Amino acid sequence: MNFKKCVKSFIFILLLVFSCFLFACQKSADGGLKCSLSVTCETAVGKITDEQIVPENAVIYSNENVVFSDGESVFDVLLREMKENGIHMEFVNTPVYNSAYVEGINNLYEFDCGELSGWMYKVNGSFPNYGCSLYKIKDGDVIEWVYTCDLGKDVGGENSARNGMKNEDE
Numbered sequence: 001m002n003f004k005k006c007v008k009s010f011i012f013i014l015l016l017v018f019s020c021f022l023f024a025c026q027k028s029a030d031g032g033l034k035c036s037l038s039v040t041c042e043t044a045v046g047k048i049t050d051e052q053i054v055p056e057n058a059v060i061y062s063n064e065n066v067v068f069s070d071g072e073s074v075f076d077v078l079l080r081e082m083k084e085n086g087i088h089m090e091f092v093n094t095p096v097y098n099s100a101y102v103e104g105i106n107n108l109y110e111f112d113c114g115e116l117s118g119w120m121y122k123v124n125g126s127f128p129n130y131g132c133s134l135y136k137i138k139d140g141d142v143i144e145w146v147y148t149c150d151l152g153k154d155v156g157g158e159n160s161a162r163n164g165m166k167n168e169d170e
Helices: 002-031 073-083
Strands: 033-040 059-068 089-094 100-104 118-123 142-148
Touching: 033 073, 059 073, 073 089, 073 100, 073 118, 073 142, 100 118, 100 142
Parallel strands: 033 142
Antiparallel strands: 033 059, 089 100, 118 142
């Protein structure tokens, strides 16, 4: 009789652990951290005519429900989403600064539209003054990658690109 009780208790505990595990996995999949991510290139429309590189609507990627883990950076989410969606992305890591620099997305690279062109990111409408691999995202953040042809001036990020310094011509 004791053996049967032990087996029943063991099975009960095993089922309890298994159901807790399932609940935890389901919670992270359904109720996990989410952000919005978009990659657009409005400033390059008309300058580059290959629609496979610069779509007519300027939208390379847009998703309002990107799931991420606590501690992930803007770069981590961008890299994962581009890989999962088959969108070409090229970047350089700089270990000294623990930073990644995005050179190209969807075969649209820095300098393709002039010497001041390249990729910039903003979170919740603001351009941070530090690298995308250092910016830790929070639940509900809106991440936008935008292509600039004029060092951010044409996308509202001129102060960020100049590290907050004013242009001498202004």
